[in-house]
Amino acid sequence: MSELVGYVAAALTTISFVPQATRTACSRNTAGISLAMYLLFTSGAACWLAYGVLIGSWPVILSNAITCLLSCVILMLKLRHG
């Protein structure tokens, strides 16, 4: 039961960055997006990825590799069009 809740949680928080990344990529509207948030969040996702590698957890590695990539895309768009 707890495993299932954990996988649903990981899927939801990972997938959630897809609509933000596509919206920002299409609209170029980054005025409402916080640069500080994406600097901190991308660094955090990179740390989660490193943590996954250190503990040898593929679910942590995979979900955070995707999250880190999407967050990085939003960060780059903010730096370019912000």
Place this chain on the structure above:
Amino acid sequence: MSELVGYVAAALTTISFVPQATRTACSRNTAGISLAMYLLFTSGAACWLAYGVLIGSWPVILSNAITCLLSCVILMLKLRHG
């Protein structure tokens, strides 16, 4: 070592929502923010919180209680001013 990386990761991803929540609360500019992202992310953070309760992990409970609250604030602002 891995414990420290995990705590830094949790701190960064949790704190990252503070600047976005304050920026959105002050500017009321939610045009660039994706409603789908915050619907999915808030649900995901709530699932992480439930997962923390199920496995009895205080770091997971605390960090996701804060993240869920901040994400919920951004979601409410998006629904109100979007």
